[in-house]
Amino acid sequence: MSGSDVATRQVRLSVPHGLHLSPISQLVSRASEFSCSVTLSFDGRTADVKSVYDLMLLAAPYGAQLMLEARGADADLAVDALAKLFEGGFLIPSE
């Protein structure tokens, strides 16, 4: 375990309306569980995945290919957890 762990993963956004508040909210709360820093890049812009404002300004549309990148001790775990949200289409498990 070292603080210089880096993990990256390419993800695809399959949410019909793009990266809007609900998926953003899920990403932020998931990312905030980890101590590493996580960024999401799209179209030349990079956003801090722990910041709602940054993610909104990413303005990623449906079908966008994004790059997840985590740096820090739990980088692998963070990327796994966040990539899962993308794979699951950000569906909220029904109550």
Next chain:
Amino acid sequence: MHVRSGIAVSPGVVTGPALVLGSEDFRIPRKFVTRDAVDAELHRFHSALDDVCRDIRAHEKLVSAQLGAQYGAIFSAHLQMAQDPKLIREVETLIRDQSHSPEYAVSRVLRRFAEQMQALGDRYLSERALDIFDLEKRLLRTLLGESREELSNLTEPVIILAHDLTPGETATLDTRFVLGFATEVGGHTSHTAILAGALEIPAVVGLGRCLAGVSGGETVILDGDHGQVVIDPDTATLDRFRISQARNLRVYERLEQLESLPAETQDGQRVQLLGNIEFPEEVQQCIRRGADGVGLYRTEFLFLSGNREPTESDHYEAYCRVLEACGDLPVVIRTLDIGADKIPGAMQQQFSDSQNPMLGLRSIRLSLRNTPLFKTQLRAILRASVYGNVKVMFPLVSTLLEFRQARMILMDVMEDLEDEGIPFQRNLPIGMMVEVPSAVLLADEFAREVDFFSIGTNDLIQYTLACDRSDPSVANLYRSGDPSILRLIQMVMKAAEKHKKTVTVCGQMSSDPRFIPLLLGLGLRSLSVTPHAIPRLKEVVRNVSITEAERIANHACELDLARDVEHFLLGELSRLCPDLVV
């Protein structure tokens, strides 16, 4: 000297120095702070942020419980926006490196975010800018809140001038020092206005923009009888004020003598004068003035006083206090009548999303939609019912189905209590407010099913004349003397007489001495009014006979303009009780 007219909402004429409270558009008083204050300002920013987050969490919980988790989720996004690391970092940098005040820093950072969001050209995202502005407002309100704290730290009598006062602020006014208040916005029956009446603080609302030039400390005459505010009056005006105040005091003292006398007409008809209350404490004001009971106990304050939903015991304790103070006198408890306009903070967004919150999900509609909330209140009412003479009343009933559903839920709660062996009054009278025109049109059908009616004129006027009572630009339409309103009251009376049901009029119309002879003439024998109006109304009742009241009502019903009706009634009042016409 500067004279402004507004809407008189709570009577009394007072004079004193002005205390001006900041406007809601949050002019930022101070953009920069001194270097050595930076640590203290950073601390101030963080503690404001903590307060805002706590509020948001409370709203999230409340909304999730009432409307479901999907609505509550809106607030979790708001919470993330408030706790955003980027926001915090940038605000801290501005305070630390640029000596910005927290207010200025918060406003600059959030406005830049909002601007960027709007520039994206995505309709959904640009709408999120509104959420950012909302957060800015919350933070500024909390940060600037300190200057508003003056309100609870008063040491000398003042007249408060403000753009607006929230119901919460009004409720906490220190009546020892607040002589009266006037606001730029607000209407007749805004919650703030109703509270001013309850607290018996003279008040005028809806003055329009006029505070920009007032810096505080100026002498102000506030006339809550006529809705006038004079800022910096000249000597002649001040003298006139002193003379009329002396006269008012004499009349008031004479009326206080009426307490122990019955509200009985010249020809011996006893009239029931009940009080409208908002807080349990007000029962004393009713009793002191010789009220025959409480005709309208508004329970909204239980819902508004905290950020959490009131528990059954919150309800129960409040009701028991009222009942205990009333002894055998009747108490009509009205179930939740919250409207979108009355729900504080972020709850407001849930309900006022529609263009017409007054026509939306409120009052009994909200209760029927949120059965747990409704049942909690009904359980408490029923449990308290063994301690006094309780009646329950449902507000804003628009269809027979609503009334039947509400009654059915009440029956369910009765059954539950019975199963649990908890005592309650089984034959508790069940009534409804008549305040939607549809209920008047079907009054005959309703009269078969209810135990009593209470005509809520405030809403009835608003819904009949289709005018927003809080909008000063259409205030001229909002008139108790409108012939259509007289006609509606006649219809209710007719249906109630046929089925031998009692009718009370609550609402501002019945607290206005001009309308008393008219209402008696229309057949009303029970009025529920603001407690402080009781002595004046008793004076009217005692000076008129039913025969005369019927003549007055018959004539009033032939007039076809509200203006003419009100003018005629004023003339009759000045003949019957000249003292009351000021």
